[in-house]
Amino acid sequence: MKWLKSERGSSSVLVALVLIVLVVFSVLAVTTSAANLRLARKNADTVKAYYSLDSEGERFLNVIYNSIALAREKAAYAVKSVTEGKFSSAGLPGDISEIIEATLGGIRGEKARNEYLDGLYPKLATYFAISLIQEAYPGCVYSKHADYERNIHIYSNIQEDLGFSVRKTFILDYEGALRYLNVDVEITDPGSDRDLDEVCRILEWRLWQDPFEYGNEIDLWEGIPE
Amino acid sequence: MRCLKEKKGFTLIELIIAVALLAVAGTVAVLLFVHAHVNNRLAADIDRSVFLGAAWIERIKSSPEDWINGDTSALDPAVAKSGQRSYTVCYDKDWKLLPGGGSRPQEAEYVIHIDLFEMMGNDGLWAIEIRTVKTSPYPMRSDTGQEIHMLSALVNVPGEVAGP
Numbered sequence: 088m089k090w091l092k093s094e095r096g097s098s099s100v101l102v103a104l105v106l107i108v109l110v111v112f113s114v115l116a117v118t119t120s121a122a123n124l125r126l127a128r129k130n131a132d133t134v135k136a137y138y139s140l141d142s143e144g145e146r147f148l149n150v151i152y153n154s155i156a157l158a159r160e161k162a163a164y165a166v167k168s169v170t171e172g173k174f175s176s177a178g179l180p181g182d183i184s185e186i187i188e189a190t191l192g193g194i195r196g197e198k199a200r201n202e203y204l205d206g207l208y209p210k211l212a213t214y215f216a217i218s219l220i221q222e223a224y225p226g227c228v229y230s231k232h233a234d235y236e237r238n239i240h241i242y243s244n245i246q247e248d249l250g251f252s253v254r255k256t257f258i259l260d261y262e263g264a265l266r267y268l269n270v271d272v273e274i275t276d277p278g279s280d281r282d283l284d285e286v287c288r289i290l291e292w293r294l295w296q297d298p299f300e301y302g303n304e305i306d307l308w309e310g311i312p313e
Numbered sequence: 314m315r316c317l318k319e320k321k322g323f324t325l326i327e328l329i330i331a332v333a334l335l336a337v338a339g340t341v342a343v344l345l346f347v348h349a350h351v352n353n354r355l356a357a358d359i360d361r362s363v364f365l366g367a368a369w370i371e372r373i374k375s376s377p378e379d380w381i382n383g384d385t386s387a388l389d390p391a392v393a394k395s396g397q398r399s400y401t402v403c404y405d406k407d408w409k410l411l412p413g414g415g416s417r418p419q420e421a422e423y424v425i426h427i428d429l430f431e432m433m434g435n436d437g438l439w440a441i442e443i444r445t446v447k448t449s450p451y452p453m454r455s456d457t458g459q460e461i462h463m464l465s466a467l468v469n470v471p472g473e474v475a476g477p
Contacts, residue, residue, distance in 0.1 A: 099331065104340040113345035120352035128357035131363045131462055142467035149438040149469050156436070201440070283471040 099203045131155070133172055140294060145258045148242045150223045150255065151287055155277045158215035162278055165215075166208045179211070182239045202263040203244050203290045210242055212278025213249045220253055227253045252290075269293045333371065351451045358461050361408050362423070362445035366464040367425060369402070373441050374384045380429055398429040423447055423461075437470045 152208055161178055168177035170190070174184045187207065194200050214235045232248035233241050241247050250273070257268040271291035279286065323331075348434035372389075373380050379387040385394050391410045395401045403411040411421055424446050432438040445461045 102335065106335060106342070109342040110338055110345070113342040113349065116349035117345050117352070120349040120356065123356040124352045124359075126362075127359040131359055134363050134367055135464060138367075138466040142465075145438065145467040145469050146435070149467075151434050152469065152471050153436055303469060 093151060115193050133261075136259060136266060137294065140257055140259045140266055142266050143259075144270045144292060147224065147255055147257070148272065148287070148289075151220060151274070152283045154223065155212075155216050155218035155274070155283055155286060158212045158219055158277055161215045162208050162212035163228050163290070166204055169207070170204060183214070186239045186242050194244070206244070206246075207242065208279030209249050209276055210247065213251065213276075216274065216277040217251055224253070224255055227255045229254050249278065254291075264296060266294065266296045318368060347453055351453065354451060355461070356459065358423070358445075358447065362425070362462040365404075365408075365425060366443040366445060369443055370441055370464065370466045373429070374453065374466075374468050375429070377429075377439060377468050380427075381470060392427075395426070397429075400427040401425065402427070405413070421448055428446060434466070437472070439468050439470055441466050 149213065165177040165179055168174070169187055174188050177184060177187075179187070190203065191200065194203055217231070217235055222227055228251055230252040232250045235241060235251075252273045254269070256273045257270070259266045259268075269291050271289070273288045273290050274286055275288070277286055319374055376387070380400070381398060383394060383398060385392065388400075389402075391412060392400050402425040404423040405411055405420065406422040406423070408423065426442075426444045426446065428442045428444075430440045430442070432440055443464045444464075447459050447461055448457065450457050450459065
């Protein structure tokens with residue numbers, strides 16, 4: 088115990104301790120700041136993932152808008168060809184051309200003929216819009232006011248509601264977790280001269296993901312024990 | 314003097330080793346603290362630029378025509394035009410919006426570059442690109458004009474779709 092009586096070297100011990108504490112705290116600060124940086128980058132990636140999924144939805148909506156614009160063009164051309172009696176160059180399937188030709192053959196008078204052709208344009212615009220959208224995104228048309236593709240009698244002089252709905256779910260695999268975007272659009276009378284954003288009504292635009300639970304192996308959400 | 318001669322002291326080698334160890338440990342600690350500070354600053358800047366980037370994207374999406382047509386009178390006064398469809402927004406070191414937009418770029422610590430591009434082959438579909446740049450380097454780093462974050466999104470402008 089003799090050595091305790093001397094205070095020689097105590098200041099060195101103090102300085103060494105202070106330095107050790109300083110180094111330990113600096114290492115802790117670096118660790119924490121690295122975790123902060125990782126978290127910030129992860130948050131940035133999450134926002135990027137959100138916008139890439141959102142952009143897919145915008146791309147889908149753009150296909151709908153362009154399909155409707157092109158459908159109007161094709162329908163106008165088809166009606167013009169039909170008016171001139173050029174049924175084969177109207178760009179329509181054979182059975183639809185036939186029923187239009189037959190219906191026109193049975194109509195007497197210029198006024199009735201023009202009325203029929205006026206009514207035919209929106210029907211053809213709807214038909215072309217459905218075909219073009221289906222071509223780009225098969226199976227996305229889930230509801231139609233009438234079967235424009237199979238029921239050819241629609242193109243005779245009967246009245247039909249014009250419109251259909253499209254729905255698509257986009258899935259993004261982001262770091263092992265699936266993220267979804269549901270897009271549901273209702274299209275009414277695509278042949279009308281209203282603006283495209285008025286013709287298309289967005290019913291749903293929802294981004295979501297499965298409920299997160301760390302290391303979940305049993306279905307706790309349903310409360311079913313193993 | 315006799316008393317001093319009897320007391321044992323440190324040798325020069327001992328002193329040199331002790332001072333060197335202290336200097337190394339002290340330097341390492343200081344460097345680590347600076348590194349931690351830079352990391353924290355960068356993390357805060359990334360968070361802020363992500364938040365502001367998303368805010369500007371939503372703003373553009375709410376009225377894309379104004380941004381595409383380049384009508385600055387319809388935009389926020391802080392937005393400055395830097396190209397046909399390119400804009401800049403300047404912020405000070407505390408991320409406060411600098412009034413007058415890009416008219417005082419020398420005061421800006423952060424600059425958000427906004428660019429709009431038309432997507433080829435998709436009528437009415439526009440890409441928005443937001444890049445956040447820090448004008449001055451972080452402590453102990455030499456890279457000026459460092460890009461902190463980049464965010465992009467698509468937006469539809471139905472009026473741009475060609476009609477029949």
